[in-house]
Amino acid sequence: MIYEKAFTYKPEEYEAEKASNSYLMSLVAVIAGLPLPLINLFTTFFFYVSNKKGTYFVRWHCIQALLTQSFLFMINCIGFGWALVILLGFVTINNLFITYVMTILIFNLAGFIMTIYSAVQTGKGKHVEWWFFGNLTNTICMP
DSSP: OEEEEOOSSOOOHHHHHHHHHHHHHHHHHHHHSTTOHHHHHHHHHHHHHHHTTSOHHHHHHHHHHHHHHHHHHHHHHHHHHHHHHHHTTSSOOOHHHHHHHHHHHHHHHHHHHHHHHHHHHHHTTOEEEETTHHHHHHHHOOO
């Protein structure tokens, strides 16, 4: 799901640190705003905005972190809304809901692990691309 690619240049230490921080920002937001998935998206978005004029390496990793958080935000919001409808008594819990909640947990756990791995590797100056999100980031982020 994650693979390393070689960049055409070796990023400086401050670039690697900022790129690593783009992933760490979403982890801090997860810990601070666990019940509210919007907090994760906002912190990652504001970190991207503050670094969008940075080097290509930093900008690329900020965009990848933002895209992954956007995906997790969407699936978490659907689950949150569905749970709210159940709590309000409009529908009952069924197998589809339980399956969706388990899927959300798997995606969030995988995202958490991949985010930690990406933060560590980019902190070392390595370029890490996530499956699907790496290709999307390459399309969005122009050098």
